[in-house]
Amino acid sequence: MTIHGGGGEHLAPPPMPQRSRRESFELFSARIPFTLKVAAVWGVILVLLGALFAAADFDVAWMRENATFIAKGITWTIIIAVISIALACTLALLGALGRVSNSAIAVGVTGFYTSFFRGTPLIVQLFLLYLALPQIGIALGDPWADLLTLDVLTAGILALGLNYGAYMTEIFRAGIQSVGHGQSEAAEALGMNYVQKMRRVVLPQALRVIIPPTGNEFIAMMKDTALVSFLGASLDQMEIFRRAQLVGRADFRNLEALLIAAVMYWGLTTVFQYFQLRLERRLSKGYVRGTAGVAVAGQRSNAGA
Amino acid sequence: MSTAPSTPDLVVDGLWKSFGDHVVLKGIHLEVKAGEVVVVFGRSGSGKSTLLRCINFLEEPTAGTIEVAGIRVEGGGHRTRAKRERIRQLRIRAGMVFQDFNLFPHRTALDNVMEGPVTILRRPRRDAERTGRELLEVVGLADKADQFPIQQRIAIARALAMNPKVMLFDEPTSALDPELIGEVLAVMRRLAKELHMTMLVVTHEMGVAREVASTMAFVHEGEIIEQGPPEQVIGDPQRAETRRFLDAVL
Numbered sequence: 001m002t003i004h005g006g007g008g009e010h011l012a013p014p015p016m017p018q019r020s021r022r023e024s025f026e027l028f029s030a031r032i033p034f035t036l037k038v039a040a041v042w043g044v045i046l047v048l049l050g051a052l053f054a055a056a057d058f059d060v061a062w063m064r065e066n067a068t069f070i071a072k073g074i075t076w077t078i079i080i081a082v083i084s085i086a087l088a089c090t091l092a093l094l095g096a097l098g099r100v101s102n103s104a105i106a107v108g109v110t111g112f113y114t115s116f117f118r119g120t121p122l123i124v125q126l127f128l129l130y131l132a133l134p135q136i137g138i139a140l141g142d143p144w145a146d147l148l149t150l151d152v153l154t155a156g157i158l159a160l161g162l163n164y165g166a167y168m169t170e171i172f173r174a175g176i177q178s179v180g181h182g183q184s185e186a187a188e189a190l191g192m193n194y195v196q197k198m199r200r201v202v203l204p205q206a207l208r209v210i211i212p213p214t215g216n217e218f219i220a221m222m223k224d225t226a227l228v229s230f231l232g233a234s235l236d237q238m239e240i241f242r243r244a245q246l247v248g249r250a251d252f253r254n255l256e257a258l259l260i261a262a263v264m265y266w267g268l269t270t271v272f273q274y275f276q277l278r279l280e281r282r283l284s285k286g287y288v289r290g291t292a293g294v295a296v297a298g299q300r301s302n303a304g305a
Numbered sequence: 306m307s308t309a310p311s312t313p314d315l316v317v318d319g320l321w322k323s324f325g326d327h328v329v330l331k332g333i334h335l336e337v338k339a340g341e342v343v344v345v346f347g348r349s350g351s352g353k354s355t356l357l358r359c360i361n362f363l364e365e366p367t368a369g370t371i372e373v374a375g376i377r378v379e380g381g382g383h384r385t386r387a388k389r390e391r392i393r394q395l396r397i398r399a400g401m402v403f404q405d406f407n408l409f410p411h412r413t414a415l416d417n418v419m420e421g422p423v424t425i426l427r428r429p430r431r432d433a434e435r436t437g438r439e440l441l442e443v444v445g446l447a448d449k450a451d452q453f454p455i456q457q458r459i460a461i462a463r464a465l466a467m468n469p470k471v472m473l474f475d476e477p478t479s480a481l482d483p484e485l486i487g488e489v490l491a492v493m494r495r496l497a498k499e500l501h502m503t504m505l506v507v508t509h510e511m512g513v514a515r516e517v518a519s520t521m522a523f524v525h526e527g528e529i530i531e532q533g534p535p536e537q538v539i540g541d542p543q544r545a546e547t548r549r550f551l552d553a554v555l
Contacts (some may be wrong), residue, residue: 185363186407190421190467191397200424204411 056255063256066247070260073240077268080153080225080239084160085218091165096172097198110169117166123227125163130155130231153237156228164221171213175206208283215276219269226265240264312375313338314503315360315399315471320369320380322352322359329355331527333369337471337520340501344514344535347524348550353507354404356524357475360505361399362392374398374470397425400464404476408454408463414441415450417459421467433466440465443500444492457481457489461496472496474506486510493517511554515539523547 029037091113098110117125129150137148150158179202187197229242238246240261248257315337322330329352337343345353358364359380360371366380376395378388409417418437422428428436441447443465444458454460457477464472474493478486490513496502497517508514514521514535521538523531525546531538539555542548 180407182403182405182407183409186401186403186409189361189363189396189399189401189403190463191393191425193393196424200420201409205409 053255053259059253059256062251062253063260066251066253066257067260069247070240070243070257071264073238073243074264074268076153076233076237076239077222077225077265080157080160080228081218081222084157084164084225085214085221087157087161088164088168088217088221089214091161092168092172095165095169096176099169099173100176113162114166114169117163122159122163122224123230126156126159126227126231129159152228152231152233156225156231160221160224160228164217168214168217171217172206172210175208175210176202178209179205211283212276212280215272215279219272219276222268222272223265226261314341314374315505316370316372317356317360318370318372320356320359320371321367322355322364323367329527330359330366333527333529335505335522335529337503337505339503341519342497342502342504342506342517343520343522344506344508344518345522345524345529346508346511346514346550351524352527353524354475357473357505357507360473361396361401363401371395397467398470400467400469400472402457402460402464402472402474402477405480406454406457406460408456408460410453412454413451414446414454414456414459414462417454418462418466421463426467437462437466443495445488457485458492461489461492465496470503472502472504474504474508476507476509478508478510509554511539511551523550525550 095110095114098106099114101107130152133155134145134149137144137146140148183201183205184197187201192200225239226241228239229245233239233242244257244261248254313336315335317333317335320330320333320335321328333356335343335345335356345356347353355364359366359369360373362371362378362380365384369380371378371380373395376391376398378391378395382388384392409420412420415434415437418440419430419433422433422436423430438447438450440462441450441459444462446456446458446462449456449459457480461472461477477493478489481489490510493504493506493513494517497504504517506514506518518535520532521535522529523538523542523544523546525544531542531544531547538547539551542551
């Protein structure tokens, strides 16, 4: 565009165009808060889904009757997830320390572990532990036959823990490697041995990097506990999905039963996501406090100079 | 470990270090006697920092021996368990101050200073805290005990807390803002003059070098080519390389 200051007077002002419908709508929409509009979209989606369910002869009374039966599985879902994530964290810590060590045995063992458990499907690992392990136990003879025959929950927790531990090994390794090399050198120069250096200096600083993605893994694991249902737990040990399948199939109310299960998982993950967000905020606040300290000190020394 | 009074606190003997084909140190010999302050200076890339890092085995020497307060460790070869333990014993006796501090940022200043005595020397917490506060006083930061650590002076206190025989300073002022350099130099002066600390300092800072050094050593291309009291080395350098360097920095 080459309109110069003096040249404008020769040009006639452009005619004011008539406001189109589209433009009026855009202007109207701009005045509504964004979050309100997003909420409205959610509302529309839910109404449409509701209409769809109604067309499918949706039995709300049945849902009300059976919701408590399915809800009894929440405890087991949480128990399986919590024990598995604890196991996974332990394995991930050992795995990560092994990956970064300079021992051939540690690197070899942890390399095999992560490669196998990341390279095979979780459902296959579940069945390996539940169905294939007893076969090895029987072949090995007396004490092993009993030891390697796992009940459903043990096999489920072990498989989830081993699988997630293998993935989380990478998270822990990245966390450990995010701590500057100077920190290791400072700890070593003081005279710390390996364990002291890791426990007192490296791992506490690595945690800040490790915790947020570990929260994500925990939430993902909550959902993967549903896979344990394929092993067929007995009634007193059933988690959400197995209970939903049981009642859904019995009354041919699969839509209702699975919907209840889905909403329960959704609720659980939403609650834990909220806690994770808060934890993440608190961790980053701690970090800001540290940097703020530097800034304040810098200002003070500048003022003094 | 008791040593005869005549034995130096630090002996570096026949120290060679190469990274691949690049030879950085060429048979360094250096002694620091009790209460002496040796300042090593030279151009960047001359190998002076590598020398300091080899002394406490943050770099493994290619050849040569290091002896700190009677703990003698041979450089080169595999780090066996026994050798690692001897290196640890040596490091306990040699306090290290890094160019970029390397303070533990997740701990307060006081915790940083207490860390070594509590974790490594197994001192009771209360004793370590008393000594820690005293040392923060020595470096002039008594009121900063509860803050998150940001200063080189805290790093000096942390190293002192191990009650080392020798203090190693790796360019302690070169990462500092100009107005903070004076404070660190004052602490180093105090360590040398009042506490008669045995010190090995790698620095460009000729001012403080002249003031605290009992011996100055000029490193050029991996060798100590000139060594002597500061008035001699600075006032009347014998080698052309030394003269050229001093002309450039003074």
